[in-house]
Amino acid sequence: MKTRQYGEKGQTGMAYAQLMDVTGRINDFLNAANILNWDSRTMMPRAGAETRGQQVATLSVAARDLLCSDETRRALESAEAEISGLPEGDVRHTMAQHVREAIEYHERIPTSVLRRKEELAGVAHDLWADARAASDFSIFAPALEKMIEINREMAAAIGIGSHPYESLLHKLEPGTRIEDLDVLFGRLRDGMLPLVRAIGEAEQPRSDFLYRHYPAKDQLAFALKMAKRIGFDTDRGRYDTTVHPFEVSFTRNDVRITTRVSENYMPMCLFGALHEAGHAMYEQGVDPAYTRTPLATDLIGLYAVGGVSYGAHESQSRLWENQVGRSREFWANHFGEARDAFGDQLADVSEDEFFRAINRSMPSLIRVEADELTYDFHIMLRTDIERQMTDGSLAVKDLPEAWNAKVKEYLCIDVTDDANGVLQDVHWSGGQVGFCNYTIGNVMAAQLFDTARAENPAIQQGLDKADYKPLQNWLNEKVCQHGRRYSRDELLINATGRALDPEPYLTYLTGKYSEVYGL
Numbered sequence: 001m002k003t004r005q006y007g008e009k010g011q012t013g014m015a016y017a018q019l020m021d022v023t024g025r026i027n028d029f030l031n032a033a034n035i036l037n038w039d040s041r042t043m044m045p046r047a048g049a050e051t052r053g054q055q056v057a058t059l060s061v062a063a064r065d066l067l068c069s070d071e072t073r074r075a076l077e078s079a080e081a082e083i084s085g086l087p088e089g090d091v092r093h094t095m096a097q098h099v100r101e102a103i104e105y106h107e108r109i110p111t112s113v114l115r116r117k118e119e120l121a122g123v124a125h126d127l128w129a130d131a132r133a134a135s136d137f138s139i140f141a142p143a144l145e146k147m148i149e150i151n152r153e154m155a156a157a158i159g160i161g162s163h164p165y166e167s168l169l170h171k172l173e174p175g176t177r178i179e180d181l182d183v184l185f186g187r188l189r190d191g192m193l194p195l196v197r198a199i200g201e202a203e204q205p206r207s208d209f210l211y212r213h214y215p216a217k218d219q220l221a222f223a224l225k226m227a228k229r230i231g232f233d234t235d236r237g238r239y240d241t242t243v244h245p246f247e248v249s250f251t252r253n254d255v256r257i258t259t260r261v262s263e264n265y266m267p268m269c270l271f272g273a274l275h276e277a278g279h280a281m282y283e284q285g286v287d288p289a290y291t292r293t294p295l296a297t298d299l300i301g302l303y304a305v306g307g308v309s310y311g312a313h314e315s316q317s318r319l320w321e322n323q324v325g326r327s328r329e330f331w332a333n334h335f336g337e338a339r340d341a342f343g344d345q346l347a348d349v350s351e352d353e354f355f356r357a358i359n360r361s362m363p364s365l366i367r368v369e370a371d372e373l374t375y376d377f378h379i380m381l382r383t384d385i386e387r388q389m390t391d392g393s394l395a396v397k398d399l400p401e402a403w404n405a406k407v408k409e410y411l412c413i414d415v416t417d418d419a420n421g422v423l424q425d426v427h428w429s430g431g432q433v434g435f436c437n438y439t440i441g442n443v444m445a446a447q448l449f450d451t452a453r454a455e456n457p458a459i460q461q462g463l464d465k466a467d468y469k470p471l472q473n474w475l476n477e478k479v480c481q482h483g484r485r486y487s488r489d490e491l492l493i494n495a496t497g498r499a500l501d502p503e504p505y506l507t508y509l510t511g512k513y514s515e516v517y518g519l
Helices: 014-042 046-067 070-082 091-107 111-134 137-158 164-169 178-200 216-230 267-284 310-324 328-341 351-358 372-391 396-411 436-455 457-464 469-478 488-496 503-517
Strands: 237-241 247-249 255-259
Touching: 014 046, 014 070, 014 091, 014 111, 014 247, 014 255, 046 070, 046 091, 046 111, 070 091, 111 137, 137 164, 137 372, 137 396, 164 372, 178 372, 178 436, 178 503, 216 237, 216 255, 216 267, 216 328, 237 267, 247 267, 255 267, 267 310, 310 436, 310 469, 310 488, 328 351, 328 457, 372 396, 372 436, 372 503, 436 457, 436 469, 436 488, 436 503, 457 469, 469 488
Parallel strands: 237 255
Antiparallel strands: 247 255
């Protein structure tokens, strides 16, 4: 089912067309910034970081200035008058509403603060990379301290919610409150801890073969093959390597993903690619009519992205990576291809052993390599720390110690060094907070997957025989095509009949790990 931009009644007039022209130019600025950011993380010489930060800042500020300009205001007011007689649910009202909300949001943030943040981000990223390589937090600490100061200024200016953290969350997960997160995390802890304890007493599946030598070239080829299998369109996409995997789009017809490779740990590359392919498929599934419009542009976050929230975006990456890519059905269909790609490494491994190994649960230091059951504990500890950094109750100099203590509390393991601890994630170097969106994405993924299979038996039948199109079609219809038209909870209610609900996720985890460990 295709959402129609102009569809309900009447023709779009000149005023609305003018508004779409202005917002299209804003989208162009942001996509140009995306291209520069993609290049900086894949191909740019290291010495280019400082000027690249200035270039991205120029584009971001130009986009914001155009958004808040008299030209855009006049176009918006004329468009609102022109479409005032259209039905309430007409998508053109939503387009105009997104523009008005974004103008009001950005009016609160001084341009100087935005520019300082963008200029710092490029430099901070490289300092983070240097610190991570040296496993020395002190290299990154001064830049992080400056970034946190900027974030506090932004939070105070935005003034949304009862805590500065809620102001910063607004552009990632609009409407999310700290008390909502506390309730969600509490329910997940209650549901997961008995399972974690039971697994702690069970025998671990064999996994030695995952750590054999797997040539990078072969891993990259196999990972891309699997990403294409599930639906990543390489005619409209590109695939590269980087330090920290990511996805970025420059419209639905140019979506790029990256992964990273360890020649002595095969799952990193494979599941990184499946994860980022899920992100890419969200962008590739956005209604073509929304290209260069506010429904394919995060006007508040000043980012060219079609997903309604970061949690919604994560729901797609986690669903394809985990519910599909780590399922028994997936490997019943594709283990033979894995053996063809890695004959020497998997010669003595059965399909069942492989399935159990890639789904084993063992607390680990690295979030992106964590199993599904312990992953959300990584998110909880980061959320705790982000809140404390934002309100000033945790100083940057004390961050490694606080991090190590939280890892011990949540995962019962000791942090070995900064690279495997406080420096493992890139996000804070760019001023991004909101790790909670990963857990929100996990919960959404299970809720959507559960509903999809219940509504359409052809989806499970397709998964059983390696036909991923029925599931992709359902997700495109219910989620991807709508871009930013609905809020996260509106999207969930339309798709599943209810707002965010952790129960399908807990049921899914209990079922999977009971099977893997024979509980």
